[in-house]
Amino acid sequence: MTSDRNGPVAAFHADVIGIPTESGAYVLLIQLSDSLPVKLAGRPEITLAPGHYLYCGSARGPGGIKARVGRHMQREKSIRWHVDRLTTKGTVLGVWVFPGGDECELVASLAGMPVPIPGFGSSDCATCASHLLEWPTGAALPFDSRSN
Numbered sequence: 193m194t195s196d197r198n199g200p201v202a203a204f205h206a207d208v209i210g211i212p213t214e215s216g217a218y219v220l221l222i223q224l225s226d227s228l229p230v231k232l233a234g235r236p237e238i239t240l241a242p243g244h245y246l247y248c249g250s251a252r253g254p255g256g257i258k259a260r261v262g263r264h265m266q267r268e269k270s271i272r273w274h275v276d277r278l279t280t281k282g283t284v285l286g287v288w289v290f291p292g293g294d295e296c297e298l299v300a301s302l303a304g305m306p307v308p309i310p311g312f313g314s315s316d317c318a319t320c321a322s323h324l325l326e327w328p329t330g331a332a333l334p335f336d337s338r339s340n
């Protein structure tokens with residue numbers, strides 16, 4: 193298969209086994225089978241349509257990307273981050289990992305994907321409108337040759 197896109201092809205992991213324990217960034221692939229209302233503090237409620245969503249995050253703590261993604265893949269947990277609202281209701285299909293990477297660069301690489309909820313996951317980020325993006329059916333990803 194050939195690709196006309198540039199940039200690195202990232203490793204995709206469907207489960208936590210094999211994910212590196214290094215620090216870095218990741219793009220979580222989340223599937224919503226049902227529509228999901230999401231209310232962020234101080235903002236109107238927005239209902240996410242069923243479909244695929246991409247969440248860009250980073251992990252710099254102990255256990256690195258593996259520990260963080262392991263938490264994302266666990267459905268039973270207390271709501272701590274915005275993304276927990278999706279990972280407790282939807283299904284985490286997998287993750288692309290970027291050891292040493294930066295989550296805001298990943299968001300930038302996904303420019304053009306719709307922003308469903310402004311401010312989602314990016315409350316403390318000055319550059320991104322959101323760290324959650326919608327992945328429309330058939331849209332190409334810059335770091336992978338798959339389509340949904």
Ligand SMILES: [Zn+2]
Nearest residue numbers: 296314317320
């Ligand atoms: Zn950002």
